[in-house]
Amino acid sequence: MELATLRTARGVTAAVRRGDRWLALPADNLSQFLLNSSWRADAESVLASATLEAGVSEAEAELELPLPAPGKMICCGLNYSDHILEMGRDLPQYPTLFAKFADTLIGPDRDVKIPPTAQGALDWEAELAVVVGAELLGASVEEAREGIAGYTLANDLSMRDWQKRTLQWFQGKAWDATTPLGPTLITADAMDPEDGIEISCEINGVRRQHGSTKNLVFSAAALVSYVSTFTILRPGDIILTGTPGGVGMGMDPALYLTDGDTATVSAPGLGELTNTIRFSK
Amino acid sequence: MELATLRTARGVTAAVRRGDRWLALPADNLSQFLLNSSWRADAESVLASATLEAGVSEAEAELELPLPAPGKMICCGLNYSDHILEMGRDLPQYPTLFAKFADTLIGPDRDVKIPPTAQGALDWEAELAVVVGAELLGASVEEAREGIAGYTLANDLSMRDWQKRTLQWFQGKAWDATTPLGPTLITADAMDPEDGIEISCEINGVRRQHGSTKNLVFSAAALVSYVSTFTILRPGDIILTGTPGGVGMGMDPALYLTDGDTATVSAPGLGELTNTIRFSK
Structure with missing residues (x-):
């Protein structure tokens, strides 16, 4: 559905x-x-x-924004094995997690307004978003899989300068109305990320990111299970599963978003999530 | 009041x-x-x-837990200048911030139940908690000060092993019902952290932490102002201001909490926040 x-x-x-x-x-x-x-x-x-x-x-x-009121949004970094290995790093033993609040979300086709102080190093991060469909606490991976309502797309737009101000990424990821989510929710019976969902990000029509969820170090169900070890998850909560290689920060020289740029996150079966960046004064 | x-x-x-x-x-x-x-x-x-x-x-x-439903709880690390300087570090230019969800909170005098997987390195962190009393977005330090409802105490109990699994602290600080908050809310007209509130932590009656909020690198009002740069704060939201020196991780050898230990966070004018640790099986 x-x-x-x-x-x-x-x-x-x-x-x-x-x-x-x-x-x-x-x-x-x-x-x-x-x-x-x-x-x-x-x-x-x-x-x-x-x-x-x-x-x-x-x-x-x-x-509209499909899920305007998640009680919890928990994000995983460093999760695409091909990208980690190409960077010469070892695969992580544990998922790197950080939190977001619901105010960060914005719906499909909306302009993302960026205030002057956050315009310096605005980057894209295409992600598969997992939507929880049941109460889960201490869930096994199998129970977690059963408890997933479905999937949608996210663009975890990141203010890299704020993200790098300190060791904790939160303040670079916490700006209100800067995390596009959508366009719709595809229920879990229709697809399985472990079979490989091909996630892409295009900036002004040029493909910058591409990765398959087959290469997630921590699968959608594994992440939900892991998080449910320490906190209860409820229907409508959102887990972001990390982004593949190809972000602007990783380019040489780095490429960042500017006023009027359009960012499109897409995946077969999940549709397209397109937003335009607007620098405010 | x-x-x-x-x-x-x-x-x-x-x-x-x-x-x-x-x-x-x-x-x-x-x-x-x-x-x-x-x-x-x-x-x-x-x-x-x-x-x-x-x-x-x-x-x-x-x-009972005074504030059971904050929409946002944002915590600052590394904020007591005397402790930072004694560790030989430079004072930070920006506050190190991370997020918690309301489910982490538990009231005064309650047992804090710790499941087996989190019992390895449970540490205390006495903190001044700032409670927001108005809607604040883009607030100056002065507007932020006016928008503070008042103050209470917190114990940001931390699972150091989980905190150190990755670079992001979130998963060591996100366990449900493990962050004592209280005992009551003292309104902002009654005290000013910039005059110096003496925060202490006692474990089984032995004082382990002590610091004055006079030594905060980022004052309560400065933190509220800084956070309001990127996200709206609403009445009842909570900002934790960081912990002074003297945590168990910093002792040689490290000292961690165990079953039956009592932790008391206190400050003149703010009362005592006492909780007993219970290891569950």
């Missing part, structure tokens, strides 16, 4: 896709929808029972 | 102290109470108008 948070003439709603139409689900957004433990069955029931004319066409709907 | 979240025979409520009695405030807890922008005036009005017999005595009330 493909789920989304939509803006239509009637307001903002969670929705499920059937063909080229979106059918409303009984929640304002997917963060809220996933809190109902029967969400899978509810969405399937809407798909099965809606009349042919029900819902709105794609043209009548604008995609 | 001294504010608290209390459990009484009538349930859990926000409260304000008058003499040796607690007067109920119109909210379930202080996280909720601070969301009302007239919270200061509301509390003063309760203090002024309650009858002499109103409220409950201290004996009838049990202190």
Whole structure:
């Protein structure tokens, strides 16, 4: 199933896709929808029972940030083995984790506004985002896999100058409304990152990043399991799985985003997440 | 004013102290109470108008976690100048920041349960906690100072083995119900950390840490201002200001907490925050 948070003439709603139409689900957004433990069955029931004319066409709907209110967002760095090995490093024994708050998120097709003090070294990071679909605490990898609601894309835009001010990355990753997420949520029954999801990032149409989730050192399910060792995960929480090689900081000379640039994160089956950078004064 | 979240025979409520009695405030807890922008005036009005017999005595009330639902908790490391200088390091130009989620918190006098995998290197960190009292975004230091609701104490208990697994500290600081906070909230009109609040930590009655907030490289107001550069702060959000010298990791040999140990964080005017460590099987 493909789920989304939509803006239509009637307001903002969670929705499920059937063909080229979106059918409303009984929640304002997917963060809220996933809190109902029967969400899978509810969405399937809407798909099965809606009349042919029900819902709105794609043209009548604008995609919003699919998950506006994750209680927790936990991100993994250094997770693509091919990129780690090409840098001459050993594969890590443990995932490198840091946290983000929900205010960092912004929806697809939105302008990302960057204030002057953060314009110096703005970089892209295409990522697979894992969306939790159940309460998980101390989950085995298998239980974690069962507890994943689905997948979407993220661009963990990073202020490298702020990230490097200290040893802790948080302040380079914590700016409000600078982490694009979306465009929609593909439920876990439709794909498995361990089979390989090809994640790409294009800047102004030029491909800069490409990697397969087959090369994740810590798989989506392994990350969810690991995090659930120390903190409870709840429906709608988000785990970002790290970014493949090809970020601007790694180029020689380094290439950073500037006013008017467009960044597109994409993957077969997950669609495209495109945002334009706007430098504010 | 001294504010608290209390459990009484009538349930859990926000409260304000008058003499040796607690007067109920119109909210379930202080996280909720601070969301009302007239919270200061509301509390003063309760203090002024309650009858002499109103409220409950201290004996009838049990202190709960004062702020159970901060939207954001942001922590500063390496912030006591005397400790940094004695370690032979230069004073930092920027605050080292990392994030925690609300699930990490636990109230005063509660047992802190530590699962087997986190029992190896459990350390104490006494800290002054700053509680935000207004919406702040892009706040100057002066605006930040005006926007502070008040102060309480925290013990940023740290799983050093997990903290050192990678370069990012998050996973050593993110365990649910392992960050004691409290005992109460002292409003900002009653004290100023820049005048020097003497923070101590005792383990089983032996003083292990002691520092004055006069020696903070980044003052409470400076930290709030700095964070508000990149993310909005809201009433009830919490900033932890770092810990002075004397943690167990820094002893030779290192000393870590074990089953049955009691940790007490205290400061004149802020009371005592005592918790017992319980190793679970």
